[in-house]
Amino acid sequence: MELLRDSIPMVSLASSAAALYARVASAFLRPGLPRLAALLPVVALLAAAPLAFTSSAMLRGTSAFFLAWLGAFKVVLLAAGLGPLAVDGLPVLSFLFTALLPVKLRRGGGCPGAAAKSVSLVSCAAKVAAIATILHLYESKIQLLHRYIRLAMYGIHIYCFLDLLLPCIAAAGSALGMELEPPFDRPYLASSLRDFWGRRWNLMVSAILRPSVYDPVRARAGKAAGVVATFLISGLMHEAMVYYMTLRLPTGEMTAFFLLHGVCCVAEEWCARRWVARRWPPPPRPLGSLLVMAVAAGSSFWLFFPPICREGSEEMLLEEWAAVAAFFQDAGRKLRRAPVRFTD
Incomplete structure (x- = not known):
């Protein structure tokens, strides 16, 4: 090593x-x-x-x-x-x-440039602006904010960072002639937890956990067991990711977070079947999206972020991101000062 x-x-x-x-x-x-x-x-x-x-x-x-x-x-x-x-x-x-x-290669060819079309320049600009604003706050004012506001900012930062990084990787693959599937699909529009985790958030992870965990467990123990097992493995792997970042032993909170969401997804599907059986009208989609975001945020504040932020880890990560911000600011100043030469 x-x-x-x-x-x-x-x-x-x-x-x-x-x-x-x-x-x-x-x-x-x-x-x-x-x-x-x-x-x-x-x-x-x-x-x-x-x-x-x-x-x-x-x-x-x-x-x-x-x-x-x-x-x-x-x-x-x-x-x-x-x-x-x-x-x-x-x-x-x-x-x-x-x-x-x-990344995940698009099978069957798909429509040329489909992945690229799914990336909106306005959306990318908004995410860049959000990250720039958050990085600016990291440098000076972050510790003055309420803990829950800080955690909400970290959540926005993680999403914007991943939703910029992964499409950039996909764009590089497209430039090399590979047709790749998009990694996210506007998770803030999810109408249910199942929609959020299965069809919108970090689709690369879903694409790997489906054949490795969900399909074999479902074939032997049923759909509900497959869902819970998938979230369990996801939780254990998130524990490992926290260890890699903080070099501290797992606390079990990440596993609890994902098990909670797995159980909620199973319960949600059971309720949805009952809802349809009773022929009740579906709830408004904006209400569903709002509830999904509320559940995701509340459980993240409770179980997801504490293992990352405790015992000095928050300060360490903030220092690294502040260094990143300082690097880009310095690079921007040098670019602005660089003379522009025109040639005939």
Whole structure:
């Protein structure tokens, strides 16, 4: 790990080499235990690689999401002959892109540029403005705000950051000739918790958990068990993500958060069936969206954010984001001062 320490290029090269090995090994071994045994070193490397970033919690957390969670799950699915990496004839570049980044190739071709069309310039500008405003507050006034206002800002920051980062990755894939599915679908318009988690929020995670957890559990124990098991695994992986960021042992709060939402989704579906059976009119969609946001925010304040924000972790993350803001401000000042030369 000394060679990889705090080195994005070296971690990228090591992860790419491991992914290429997984591709070659899977070409020679049939799905099953022999392939799984051959790919376990890849899973171990992807799980360990984020720890190489010893000086940055943000880099550890982001790379852990990319590699230790999504990447490792994709490799395990590949061992079973499933998942996005098990597509016949997948080009090497597409294989690497899919293995190491939170993207999902669009099957069946789709409409050219469909992913790009789903990204609104106005929406992107609004998210950039929101992040810029929040980063400015991080530098000076954040500790003066009420705790719940700070947590709400963190939630907005996480959403805006992911909804800018992941489409940028998808755009890079599109520029390389890959047709990728969008990672988000306006989660603030979700009409139910099932709609929020299953069809709108962080669709890359849903696409991985569905074949790896939900489908096998549902086939053996039913739909409700599949939903709860999926949220349980998601909670455990979020515990791991918090560990990567804070380097502190899990508290169980993340698991409780996602189990709560899993149970709520099961109860919500049961209530929805009863509602339809009684032929009651559906509630107004804006009311449903408001209730979803209220439940998500309230449970996040209670269980999601405390493990990230306690014992100095909040200050550490704020310092990193303040450094990011200072970097961009300094770069902007240099660009404004740079002379513009015109040539005939």
